Amino acid sequence: MNIVVAGFGSSTLERRSDRGIATFALDAALAALADAGIARDDVDGYVGAPFATNAGSPHAEGGDEISLKTVASLMGLRLTWGVDLFRRYPTDMVTSAAQALTAGTCRFVLGLRALYVAPGLDYATSQTGQVFGADQFTKPYGYTTAGARFAARAWAYMARHGATRDDLFAIVDLSRRNAALNPQAVWRDKPLTREAYFAGRMIAEPHGLFDCDLPVCGAQAFVMCRAEDLPGSAQAARVTGFSGFARPEALWTMSNRSPADLTTAQLYDGFSTMVWEWLDAFGITEPGGAPGFLRDGHAEMGGRLPLNTFGGALGEGRLHGMGHLREAYLQTTGRAGARQQKDGPALVQVGPFDDSSFVLLEPYAHRSGGPSASKASL
Amino acid sequence: MSQSTSHIPPRPLPVATAETRPFWDGAAEGALRLRRCTHCGRLAAPLAPRCAGCLGDRFTVDTLSGRATLKGRTVLHLNALPGRDGPLVIVECAIEEDPRIVLIALDDSGVTNGALPGQPLQLGFGPDEGGTRFAVVLPAEGPR
Numbered sequence A: 001m002n003i004v005v006a007g008f009g010s011s012t013l014e015r016r017s018d019r020g021i022a023t024f025a026l027d028a029a030l031a032a033l034a035d036a037g038i039a040r041d042d043v044d045g046y047v048g049a050p051f052a053t054n055a056g057s058p059h060a061e062g063g064d065e066i067s068l069k070t071v072a073s074l075m076g077l078r079l080t081w082g083v084d085l086f087r088r089y090p091t092d093m094v095t096s097a098a099q100a101l102t103a104g105t106c107r108f109v110l111g112l113r114a115l116y117v118a119p120g121l122d123y124a125t126s127q128t129g130q131v132f133g134a135d136q137f138t139k140p141y142g143y144t145t146a147g148a149r150f151a152a153r154a155w156a157y158m159a160r161h162g163a164t165r166d167d168l169f170a171i172v173d174l175s176r177r178n179a180a181l182n183p184q185a186v187w188r189d190k191p192l193t194r195e196a197y198f199a200g201r202m203i204a205e206p207h208g209l210f211d212c213d214l215p216v217c218g219a220q221a222f223v224m225c226r227a228e229d230l231p232g233s234a235q236a237a238r239v240t241g242f243s244g245f246a247r248p249e250a251l252w253t254m255s256n257r258s259p260a261d262l263t264t265a266q267l268y269d270g271f272s273t274m275v276w277e278w279l280d281a282f283g284i285t286e287p288g289g290a291p292g293f294l295r296d297g298h299a300e301m302g303g304r305l306p307l308n309t310f311g312g313a314l315g316e317g318r319l320h321g322m323g324h325l326r327e328a329y330l331q332t333t334g335r336a337g338a339r340q341q342k343d344g345p346a347l348v349q350v351g352p353f354d355d356s357s358f359v360l361l362e363p364y365a366h367r368s369g370g371p372s373a374s375k376a377s378l
Numbered sequence B: 001m002s003q004s005t006s007h008i009p010p011r012p013l014p015v016a017t018a019e020t021r022p023f024w025d026g027a028a029e030g031a032l033r034l035r036r037c038t039h040c041g042r043l044a045a046p047l048a049p050r051c052a053g054c055l056g057d058r059f060t061v062d063t064l065s066g067r068a069t070l071k072g073r074t075v076l077h078l079n080a081l082p083g084r085d086g087p088l089v090i091v092e093c094a095i096e097e098d099p100r101i102v103l104i105a106l107d108d109s110g111v112t113n114g115a116l117p118g119q120p121l122q123l124g125f126g127p128d129e130g131g132t133r134f135a136v137v138l139p140a141e142g143p144r
């Protein structure tokens, strides 16, 4: 496979805004096109995954969600192919775009995800008159609120492996320190002391306030194309693997890599404890070994496997994994600035333990056919 | 008949379907009931359209022991269910007859305070709330 991410763009990330979600979406889209060096009329493919996940979300088009139909109309896109992936993640967006490009369906795919905090709503509630489908067994118990189901799983993990809230603080602390080097992170100027962490109110035990990512108004977007179509000004990251959580080994088979080859990992951290899942599940750590891995500093920049080098969602803000994908792109194109780690395969994992998907990005030697370009040819 | 139409009950009320009705009908009688596949004998989760093992679609309805083990637990400090005072103790219960089936319940009695994963529990159903009885972890009653 000869597919690259050719550019990335971000809107500003704001805790509240008087501007609507579409403005953030178009800011990100135009930034991505400029970064890739293409024009609006070059875009003939689109992939989105609009979904507002808060229990109390109104799911209003142009309110807290924005779909292909609206983006294409507002931008005047003329698409050969476009799709919104229902309740999927940025990693799945990359996979779908890669498949459309490999099939020759289109030349330049715009990928976009936008999130928004609508004012005046209680998002953290299970209050509703009636519940249908799966909700009838969860919502009347508050189980869908504030990540209660992730908290319940984290409680069992901690009890089984002897992890403590100091192990959670290690994750949040790493996120805040990394976010300090990310100019757009909402928590960039807000280091968090252990004392302040423990003073944060409890949300869903063991998660306190600072174990939860911060909802933001913001959007991020990417451009993907075949390597031969890469514009001269663009910086490319090669897509060398993808898979879903039920067959994680397919990521390594496809990329001809192993977890030992990783130079960075961007692991989904909507709640702090979620980063443990795939450190253990990919065998990077022994079962139950993830908290110790973090505590011993192996996830630090320059460590054995630098983790969430942009600050994660806990440091940058809740973009449902777009920030993780963007950071992997920046790392593999050598554009991560003060956060830059060494060259090599960058893992992106997005989604909960029972629904994740993965993408592997690798450096792409720009037209020169250098060592990193030849290594990962599929 | 004097019920106000604007009244929102503190807990959302399930809208049952043919698949989930045996569970809620059992709940109304205080009994844990699940469907059992007549072909291979496996229990079906309340929402399952077919047996997860053999994909059969013929079931009998079994009344189960209510015995379960604690799989996960959290104390939710947000006011997720208005009308209930204090934090909610939410537990994941793996039922004894097939621990692959996990039911969510509230622990209002504190029986899971200080518990560890795998602790035995007794599942039951709470008082009538708007026509539905929801799953609860029953308080310990001493040696059985």
Ligand SMILES: [Zn+2]
Binding pocket: B037, B038, B039, B040, B041, B042, B051, B052, B053, B054, B055, B056
């Ligand atoms: Zn069966």
